[in-house]
Amino acid sequence: MSDDLQTIQADTETALAAASDLRAWDAVRVAVLGKNGTLTQKLKELAAVPPEQKRERGAALNRLKDSLAAVIEARRTALEEAALDARLSAERMDVTLPPPPRSTGLIHPISRTAEEMAAIFGAMGFAIAEGPDVEDDWRNFGALNIPAHHSAREDMDTFYLAAEGRRPVLRTHTSPVQIRTMLGQEPPIRVIVPGRTYRADHDATHSPMFHQVEGLVIDRDITLGHLKGCLIDFLRAFFGITTLPVRFRASYFPFTEPSMEVDIGWNRRTGELGSGGDWLEILGSGMVHAKVLANCGIDPRVWQGFAFGMGIERVTMLKHGIPDLRPFYDSDLRWLRHYGFNPLAPATLHEGV
């Protein structure tokens, strides 16, 4: 390589090394390869080179051009990377900062239990029926074989509204929806009725408003065995204990016959369900009384079935170990956050209730 070319190469390499940013780098590039660059100038001068030297000189110039282009490009990449490194370094943030708050709300345990009941009974073919909280005397009592003088009326501590004439009641149980359902559709019937109920009772274990779920099954061949099977299936699924002991005891309700109280096995001392040798009363049930069917125009010779009712708060408290009833209605945010449920994880059988 001739001296002049060696000088260009050496000068360029020196200049590149000195270029500390892309702007300086570009000046070097233009000074060598630009329109008036030193190497460009030499290429232009090639025309004046004697023909015998031309070939060799041309080859040398081209080699130098390729070589310088590669060096210049390499420098650019290096400078760009350094610049990016510097920027990234400058952009460093404190990743331990708390993220923007996104407040999540909660589903009340009563709603959650009602949803779980819908999922489990739904799998057994039940639909959900509803009725008003303010009921007439006949649907709440008379139709259910609770005549005016019946002691059950006193037991139920009924709230009355101050309306004129036959005073409406706040339903003392969800059973009037049995009547509404039987009057509103022909059997077969398979419904559950979750809802608000009211009784004039207020202490540590009673609230003047609480929730019940009613169940009603009417068909041609439903027996007391089905009642037991249905409730055992439900209780074991709901509490998630496949071996939960369930006991049926003879009892009395005006609207069923035979009537049964249902107990589950638990440990009275620890509160643990499923074992322990003690029994805990959890719901009432029975075969629908012939009078109730007849009051609704259903012939008990053709149709028969069972009904049951249980307290939603009660089973919720048992399932989740909630000790007190009153906070259910107090809307204390601290309690709600503690016992509430994630709205994006609704109760479904395939995910598990």
Add this chain to the structure above:
Amino acid sequence: MKFTLSWLKTHLRTEASLTEITDTLTRIGLELEGVEDRAAALAPFRIAHVVEAVQHPNADRLRACKVDTGAGIVSVVCGAPNARAGMKAVFAPPGAFIPGTGITLAVGNIRGVESAGMLLSAREMGLGNDHDGIMDLPADAPVGTQYAAWAGIDDPVIDIAVTPNRGDALSVRGVARDLAAAGLGVLEPFAPAPVPASFASPVRWAVEWPEACPWVLGRTIRGVKNGPSPRWLQDRLIAIGLRPINALVDMTNFFTIDLGRPLHVFDADKVQGGVLTFRRGAGESFRALNGRDYTASTEDCVIADAAGVQSLAGIMGGEATGSDDATTSVFIECALFDPVRVALSGRAHQIHSDARARFERGIDPALLPAALEAATRMVIELCGGEASEVVGAGAEPAWQRTAAMRYARLASFGGLDVPPDEAVSSLERLGFAVVERGNAGVRVAVPSWRNDIAGGTALDPWPELPEEKSATAAEGRAEIEPESDLIEEVLRLRGLDSVPPVSLPVNGAVPLATLTPRQTRAALARRTLAEAGLAECVTFSFTDRAKAALFGPVPDSLRVANPIAADLDQMRPTPLATLAQAAQRNAARGWPDGGLFEIGPGFLEGPSQRVVAAGLRTGQTPRHWASPARAMDAMDAKADIWSVLAALGVPMEALTVTADAPGFYHPGRSGTVRQGPKTVLATFGALHPRVLAALDLTGPAVAFEIFLDEVADPKRRRRAAPDLPAFQPVRRDFAFLVDAATPAESVLRAARGAERALIAGVALFDAYAGDKLEPGRKSLGVEVVFQPRERTLTDAEIEAACAKVVAAVAKATGAQLRN
């Protein structure tokens, strides 16, 4: 009902243990409430003889005793002042647990003297508060005998819950009969021999109201000497919580519990005029045996003599003719009353007596003669005297009836295949008598004490039932109810646990949807609101009337006539009424910032109710280093509504918001969300300052109500093909100057409508009012998206479209383009 084990055994011959008995009671429907077995705690305590009691050598207040326990002489150090040589006392050996002190005894050495046991006071045994000294027993108390047995307090007291249908089980005999039928023993016979009449009764009956009192018997016994009843009778009454009065009264209480047969005794010498008449009350007052005065109405059946009302029939006797220690001649009342009448009178006067509890459930109508003989015998046995003839009025009602059962129904209704012989035998043990027996079924006579079987009470059918349907159903009931009664008896005695459970048959492998679309909607709204950060609450449907009135009408028809508390006396017009109070409580606890919601009923005149999803946000957004906290405002509430309505599939572009929200909102910061001219879907806004003040709620507080019933049912439609144009949209921003009062919605609506085919979206990105504008004006920044479909738009076309937008907005709102 309470009774003691030994009392039960006077009617039931049995070898069964206490546990077997109580387990059986629960199984057959006489649910055990509790067993008080005082003997268990007192078992280690025996009667002992204090042989020697000398001053303790090293302690002034103690005595060193030698005690004969019946099993040897032991040394006991005792601190009681009354410990003395020769006395009989109660001794607790080492190892015994002392109920009154909670200590288990050990052999001790007290200041150099061994003490191998303890002499007990009543309080230390858990038998009352007497702690003046150790128990000082009579000299004839047998050394070595268990104290409880000797004192007659070793009898376990059984307490059962008797259901309202089982009046017959409100008696020791009735319980014994059920236990015998369940296989636990043999029912002892009950057939008191008649006491011969010695004279004519000076007191007689007259019944003027046979519907209330169909039958009554009575008998005078003269020459009686009243006084305390014997110990066995007192013990039984005390054990079950009754106070002994005198022998005559205790006798009536005994038969109330023993036979379920309430009796009353009049002092025959105090009865005026010689006739006791059953009649309606006539507003007279009388003093009952509980010392209270009652006024008998025409709805009450009373027993009156010439001086006036002497008893509220079947509920409580009167003081004036009651027996006392001076009574020498007694007239026993043994009557039958209409259960409904007794129930209504008892309820009206709020008297809860053992007599009422039995009469209102119905007592055995055939038992009167035998019960009167048994009572006569006991009076003569306890008090002496001689009996008159039996006087009566009315007649034994025709209670006889039969019930039939098909054997197959035990399985097809009861779910348990019971062999016919066993089923019939169960019924016979309960007192049913076979009238007719065939291959398929049995007909039995119902015993007089079981008024709950085949009672044939009146139906109460839905008045609008078609006549034929009603008649068929009534026929079916007449046939099925007695059969169900009998099936219940058979299953009850066998135990319902013996019925094999059968899972419900399914109609298909995959069930249909459980929820109706409306129910699903409520569930979706619930999840949406919770996901938006609100905590779900369940608050009472009733609240304080004044607070309810802040949120809507509070008609009298929605006032609770008998509230349990003065501040729970009105059905709420909206869940907001109770949610706002919940927010106040949270603020008072130190949590002023937060969001609550409830999906529940709001009550309206009618009465009717609607499902409202109501929510409330109070205080500030959370403080954060990157974005400052800000107060909640009406738009936060509106955003919650928008989330829910969008989730429920409401066409959002069809909604309008008008500034006419209910009065509990700030009038300038609230709105009503409408779909079409009639349908109101929701309301929202900041709560009115007056409401905040009345609830003691520090603002800010914003709220919303969504009327879920008003949301149209979702239509199940196939979705149209998606709109995916091949050309890029063009976006243009406009700044419109409008009157400050101009609703933003009218600007957006006009812009959207300017060129429907081309405009794909309109959004408000800025709203400004301030010193850069003239007063009373505001600037609205609107982005309009044009979506070409055939080809890319030319500049001229875009300009033309923009001009249309400006013109349309100007026409609708008078807006000018801001420079």
